[in-house]
Amino acid sequence: MTYHSRLDRRRRIQQNQAQLAATLTLIVVVGIIIAALYLIQTTTTTTTKRELEEMSDHRARLQRDNERLRAEIADLQSLPRVMTRAAEMGFRPASEEEIQYLIVDGYRYNRPQVTPTPTPTPNAPEEIYDETLGGWLQKQWDKIKEQFSDWRNE
Amino acid sequence: MISDETFNRRLKLIGAVLVGISVLLLTRLLSFQFYMDPNTRQTLEDNLDNRVYQTVEVRPNRGLIYDRNGHLLATNSFDYQIGISPNQVLDRQEVAAQLAPLVGMPENELYHRLEPNADGTYVPWVLLASRVDFDTGQRIIDLDIDGIDIRPLPIRIYPQGDLTAQLVGFYAGADDAREGRGYSGVEGYYESLLAGQSRRVTTSTVPVLDEAESTISVRDGISLQLTIDRDLQFLAQEIIDQAVVQYGATGGTILIMNPRTGEILAVANNPTFKPDNFSAENLELVRNQAVSDIYEPGSVFKVITMALAIEAGIDPATWTYADPGCGEMAGIQICNWNDQSRGNPSFAQVFVESLNTGTATLFAQLGHSTVYPLLRAFNIGTPTGVDLEGESGGILVEPGDTFWNEAQFLTTSFGQGVSVTPLQMLAAMNAIANDGLIMQPHIVKARIDGNEVIETRPSASRRPISEATAHIARDIMVQVLRENQEIVFSFPGYTVAGKTGTAQIPTAGGYYDPVGSIASFVGFLPADDPVVSVLVKLDRPAGYWGSKTAAPVFQALVDRLVVLMEIPPDAVRSQLVAQGGDPFDREY
Numbered sequence: 019m020t021y022h023s024r025l026d027r028r029r030r031i032q033q034n035q036a037q038l039a040a041t042l043t044l045i046v047v048v049g050i051i052i053a054a055l056y057l058i059q060t061t062t063t064t065t066t067k068r069e070l071e072e073m074s075d076h077r078a079r080l081q082r083d084n085e086r087l088r089a090e091i092a093d094l095q096s097l098p099r100v101m102t103r104a105a106e107m108g109f110r111p112a113s114e115e116e117i118q119y120l121i122v123d124g125y126r127y128n129r130p131q132v133t134p135t136p137t138p139t140p141n142a143p144e145e146i147y148d149e150t151l152g153g154w155l156q157k158q159w160d161k162i163k164e165q166f167s168d169w170r171n172e
Numbered sequence: 173m174i175s176d177e178t179f180n181r182r183l184k185l186i187g188a189v190l191v192g193i194s195v196l197l198l199t200r201l202l203s204f205q206f207y208m209d210p211n212t213r214q215t216l217e218d219n220l221d222n223r224v225y226q227t228v229e230v231r232p233n234r235g236l237i238y239d240r241n242g243h244l245l246a247t248n249s250f251d252y253q254i255g256i257s258p259n260q261v262l263d264r265q266e267v268a269a270q271l272a273p274l275v276g277m278p279e280n281e282l283y284h285r286l287e288p289n290a291d292g293t294y295v296p297w298v299l300l301a302s303r304v305d306f307d308t309g310q311r312i313i314d315l316d317i318d319g320i321d322i323r324p325l326p327i328r329i330y331p332q333g334d335l336t337a338q339l340v341g342f343y344a345g346a347d348d349a350r351e352g353r354g355y356s357g358v359e360g361y362y363e364s365l366l367a368g369q370s371r372r373v374t375t376s377t378v379p380v381l382d383e384a385e386s387t388i389s390v391r392d393g394i395s396l397q398l399t400i401d402r403d404l405q406f407l408a409q410e411i412i413d414q415a416v417v418q419y420g421a422t423g424g425t426i427l428i429m430n431p432r433t434g435e436i437l438a439v440a441n442n443p444t445f446k447p448d449n450f451s452a453e454n455l456e457l458v459r460n461q462a463v464s465d466i467y468e469p470g471s472v473f474k475v476i477t478m479a480l481a482i483e484a485g486i487d488p489a490t491w492t493y494a495d496p497g498c499g500e501m502a503g504i505q506i507c508n509w510n511d512q513s514r515g516n517p518s519f520a521q522v523f524v525e526s527l528n529t530g531t532a533t534l535f536a537q538l539g540h541s542t543v544y545p546l547l548r549a550f551n552i553g554t555p556t557g558v559d560l561e562g563e564s565g566g567i568l569v570e571p572g573d574t575f576w577n578e579a580q581f582l583t584t585s586f587g588q589g590v591s592v593t594p595l596q597m598l599a600a601m602n603a604i605a606n607d608g609l610i611m612q613p614h615i616v617k618a619r620i621d622g623n624e625v626i627e628t629r630p631s632a633s634r635r636p637i638s639e640a641t642a643h644i645a646r647d648i649m650v651q652v653l654r655e656n657q658e659i660v661f662s663f664p665g666y667t668v669a670g671k672t673g674t675a676q677i678p679t680a681g682g683y684y685d686p687v688g689s690i691a692s693f694v695g696f697l698p699a700d701d702p703v704v705s706v707l708v709k710l711d712r713p714a715g716y717w718g719s720k721t722a723a724p725v726f727q728a729l730v731d732r733l734v735v736l737m738e739i740p741p742d743a744v745r746s747q748l749v750a751q752g753g754d755p756f757d758r759e760y
Contacts, residue, residue: 079313082324085233085248086306092244092331097406112735114665119744123751 225374231326231351232368235393237340237358239402240617245336246359250324252309254301258286259294260319267317274308275301297321330447335405337445338460339615341561344450356458358396358615360561365619368393395620399435404428407732408440415725416442420714425462425594426729427707431602431696433630434611437704463563466591470675471718472694473587475601477531478523479645480546483637484538488519488644493533502578506532520648524655526672531585540571540581549636550600551610557633558595558613567591587675598707601694604649605702608642610634650699658719661727665741666734670695670726672718691718693726698742704733
């Protein structure tokens with residue numbers, strides 16, 4: 019083997035090795051890109067999910083706060099409190115003699131109808147079966163007689 | 173410098189080793205897919221769901237309860253259960269110092285609970301407080317401590333306190349594992365509506381996985397608007413509390429209804445129940461005496477006797493009898509309240525002067541076959557069907573029953589030997605106020621389901637008497653208050669119908685208590701167009717007689733009731749009617 023042919027062979031090997039290295043590098047880079055994209059997506063999903071959970075917790079807390087505030091408002095508006103406060107401010111219950119009703123001429127308040135007057139349907143008397151054979155025959159005989167008398171009258 | 177051959181040989185060797193390792197790993201991985209030790213597989217499968225999914229019960233919000241004007245009577249709030257995972261706590265000393273005062277535990281004890289076991293392992297979860305109030309729970313949440321576990325526990329709040337406690341009932345039994353339920357009153361009767369529908373939902377514990385069920389539809393409870401007027405309830409409670417003290421009674425009841433619609437406007441009892449106290453003595457008081465306790469009504473029952481006698485054909489204008497004052501009938505002595513005879517009293521006089529001999533004579537003349545069907549038509553002896561838990565039916569002993577006898581039939585005419593609840597008594601009298609119709613007593617005015625409001629339509633339950641009979645009976649009840657010398661009434665400007673009652677109290681052995689009585693009063697106003705009917709009952713008052721105890725209570729109540737309900741005096745009302753208006757500017 020000549021010096022030149024040995025040089026060519028080495029050059030080809032080096033070329034093949036360089037191509038292999040380039041291909042492997044490309045695969046690694048593509049892999050890294052795919053991995054990075056997957057990681058970013060997973061991170062985003064996880065973060066979003068976490069945020070959603072936090073928002074859900076926040077909503078639940080606001081709802082609980084709301085319920086609590088509703089109870090507090092009702093407590094502050096409860097009659098014993100209101101009456102105590104009114105008494106502190108100098109109010110007192112009015113007596114019947116202190117009430118004056120003013121009649122405005124022509125005023126007509128249309129009260130919604132709240133007094134229904136449905137009459138319950140009376141229960142029909144329960145039918146009692148007390149017919150005897152003699153009674154039934156008598157009934158049939160009476161019917162025939164009635165038909166004959168109708169026919170005669172015609 | 174190594175030669176190329178050596179380099180290639182080593183490269184191949186390393187490659188072979190790496191490929192070998194990869195093949196081993198791949199084989200092992202595949203072995204998990206295709207073959208695995210059965211026990212290991214079972215264990216992993218058993219834990220799979222717990223590792224990836226958790227099933228939780230999403231609870232609905234319980235429906236709220238309002239009075240007729242929108243004031244809250246029952247609402248929801250939360251307590252909190254506090255737990256912690258010790259292995260997640262970074263600074264035990266600091267956490268113990270922060271939490272100890274809030275959960276009510278000594279700092280040292282809390283610190284020890286956070287420490288690891290002797291073998292260095294931690295208890296996964298430690299309970300610090302089974303229940304702390306809302307504000308404390310919120311403060312603990314704000315501390316944002318690692319490993320803290322705060323679970324809300326639903327509770328029920330009754331802003332009006334014990335004012336409506338027996339009507340509304342109470343809610344109990346809720347903890348972190350199970351839901352509570354409503355007991356007694358409206359909470360008990362409407363449990364299924366108020367509770368709503370919870371749902372078990374499986375969710376992923378791994379954020380990147382989809383939830384097993386993405387939609388959570390929990391049906392919240394339906395809210396209820398009651399017919400109760402909080403202001404009237406307060407007035408009734410205040411007056412019955414004062415009356416019990418003033419007359420030395422052991423208890424009492426005031427029941428206010430609208431006879432036109434059957435709506436219950438107020439029910440006040442003394443003693444009453446405190447909804448935030450679960451002691452045994454207090455729970456004894458949860459029973460609503462107005463619908464659960466039966467009693468012999470005494471002379472107020474004569475209004476039923478009067479109405480049914482007229483309905484059965486007795487002519488009130490001409491009927492009379494020879495009053496013995498005290499005489500033997502059906503083997504027992506039947507006496508007037510003062511044993512005195514009135515000669516030949518008229519039909520109206522029997523009720524104005526509350527003559528037992530007169531009502532007994534009426535029953536004797538009418539007979540069983542007439543009286544009992546009419547008593548049943550008045551709903552005596554059966555529950556009214558009111559929408560409150562725990563209603564009693566009353567007792568009406570009839571011919572054929574074991575303990576019935578002729579004497580009992582006659583004493584029923586004046587309200588002894590027959591038992592009713594206060595609600596039954598007032599509902600029966602409402603037939604006289606409402607032109608002969610008994611409207612179905614009810615407590616719920618509307619059901620609120622989200623944006624949908626379903627109103628309860630008033631409905632007639634019975635017609636025991638005709639309109640004409642009702643008007644005659646009403647006029648005699650007006651006469652009772654005007655002419656009875658024993659009752660001192662003063663309702664200037666108003667026409668009021670009513671009747672007093674003093675009932676003996678039955679004791680064990682079939683006798684009556686010689687000392688105590690149940691004093692009561694039933695009435696309605698304005699007599700010609702009633703908007704409100706009232707029953708007052710005092711248990712064992714020192715004054716004994718209904719005319720001396722229950723009647724003044726009725727007077728005191730009505731004095732303030734006409735102001736609160738804006739019921740104008742008769743003259744003003746007549747003027748309003750004359751010009752085509754309606755006297756009642758409120759819906760009742």
